[in-house]
Amino acid sequence: MNREERAAGMFGCSVRERALFEAGIKMGTIYHQFVGVPVNADSVEDLERSIESGVLVQPYVKDVRVRIDRSGFVAKKDEYSYCSLTGEMLDVVLRIRIEDVVVTAEMRFNRDLNYPLMYISDIKTGF
Numbered sequence: 153m154n155r156e157e158r159a160a161g162m163f164g165c166s167v168r169e170r171a172l173f174e175a176g177i178k179m180g181t182i183y184h185q186f187v188g189v190p191v192n193a194d195s196v197e198d199l200e201r202s203i204e205s206g207v208l209v210q211p212y213v214k215d216v217r218v219r220i221d222r223s224g225f226v227a228k229k230d231e232y233s234y235c236s237l238t239g240e241m242l243d244v245v246l247r248i249r250i251e252d253v254v255v256t257a258e259m260r261f262n263r264d265l266n267y268p269l270m271y272i273s274d275i276k277t278g279f
Contacts (some may be wrong), residue, residue, distance in 0.1 A: 171250045172272060174212050175257035178246055179270040182207060182218070183239060183259065192234040193225045200238070214254070216246040221261075239258060239268030252279045 163170050182203060191199050203218045221241040226233055244259040256274040261267070 167251050168275065168277065171212070171248050171253040171255040172275075174250065175181045175246065175255045176270070178207055178210060178216075178248070179244065179257055179259050181210075182244055183242070183268070183270070187237055187239055187242075189237045190225060190234050191225075191237050192228060194221065194228065195234075196220050196222060196225070201245075204237050212248045212250050214247045214249045216244065219243040227264065242268060245273075249271065249279070253277050254279060 160170075163173075167171070185206075186199075186203055189199065200218045200220055204216050205255070207213055207216045207218075220237065220243075221243065224235055224241065228234075239259075239263040242261070243260055246257050248255045248257070254274075254276045255272060257270065258273045259268060259270045262269040
């Protein structure tokens with residue numbers, strides 16, 4: 153039995169439920185690992201690519217896109233001209249695939265809720 157089969161045996165749930173779980177773990181990782189990171193207009197694209205690269209190496213991630221809202225950035229006037237990444241700035245879409253289940257999860261700031269909401273936007277089966 154290989155590692156993937158041994159790991160799958162630890163989950164007392166369906167493949168669909170496991171894919172949802174994996175999506176939640178990845179979103180939580182993005183939020184809690186990167187919120188607070190210093191960022192400015194010069195470094196924002198590198199940070200977006202770094203977050204994507206870090207998530208893509210995790211199990212079952214098939215695609216991820218990270219965009220950071222730049223509207224709060226200030227022009228670099230001196231050494232102190234940067235801000236810290238907040239949840240409100242993150243716009244993330246990721247896809248998890250386990251067997252024939254593909255889950256799309258998203259994170260973006262919801263103005264009505266005044267909250268950086270993480271949610272499942274799509275579930276497909278039968279691939």
